[in-house]
Amino acid sequence: MSPALPSPPVFSPLRRGFTVVEVAMAVAVLALALTTAITAMQQAFLAVDTARNLEIAGNILQSEMEKERLMTWAEVGDAAYQPVIAPSFARNPAVAGRFTLSRALAQRSGQMLQITLTVRWRSYDGRTLSRSYTTYYTQAGLYDYLYNNP
Numbered sequence: 115m116s117p118a119l120p121s122p123p124v125f126s127p128l129r130r131g132f133t134v135v136e137v138a139m140a141v142a143v144l145a146l147a148l149t150t151a152i153t154a155m156q157q158a159f160l161a162v163d164t165a166r167n168l169e170i171a172g173n174i175l176q177s178e179m180e181k182e183r184l185m186t187w188a189e190v191g192d193a194a195y196q197p198v199i200a201p202s203f204a205r206n207p208a209v210a211g212r213f214t215l216s217r218a219l220a221q222r223s224g225q226m227l228q229i230t231l232t233v234r235w236r237s238y239d240g241r242t243l244s245r246s247y248t249t250y251y252t253q254a255g256l257y258d259y260l261y262n263n264p
Contacts, residue, residue: 163238171233171245174203174215178231179247187253191227193219212236225253 132140177200182190189195197217203209213235220228232246 160237160239164243167235167237167243168245170203170209171213171235174199174209174213174233175231175245175247177203178215178217179249182229182231182249182251187251190229190251191219197231222250227251 178197181197181200195217197215199209199213199215203213213233216232216234218230218232220230222228228248228250230246230248232244234242234244236242
C-alpha cells in the first residue's frame with residue numbers, strides 16, 4: 115500500500131488577504147503617526163535651540179554687565195561706548211556672527227543712569243529673538259552711604 119498523498123489546500127471564502135481599503139487605512143494611520151512624530155521632533159529641536167541660545171545670551175549679558183560695573187562714572191556715562199562680545203564668546207563658531215550686543219543709556223537723575231543691554235540673534239527657523247538686562251548705575255556708587263556716613 116502506498117502512502118496517501120496530502121490533499122491540495124482548499125481556499126475558502128473565510129481565508130482571504132487584506133482588501134485595498136484595509137491597506138489604504140493602515141497606510142493613512144502610519145502616515146499620520148509619522149507626520150506627528152516629525153512635527154514633534156521639529157518643535158523639540160526648536161525648544162532646545164532656543165534654550166541653548168538664551169543661555170549663551172544670558173552669559174554674554176552677564177559678562178558685559180560685569181565689565182560695566184568696573185567702569186568709572188565718566189566711562190559708563192559715555193554715550194559713544196559700544197559694547198562688544200567678549201573674545202571668549204566670539205571664538206566659539208556657534209556664537210561668532212550670530213549674536214549682536216547693543217547698549218541703551220538713559221539719564222534717570224543727575225546722579226543715576228539706567229543701562230539696558232540687549233543681545234539679538236536669529237534662531238535656526240529664522241525668527242529674531244532677543245534678551246535684555248537692565249541695571250542702574252549711580253555716580254556715588256552703591257555703598258557710598260556705608261562708607262561716607264558714619
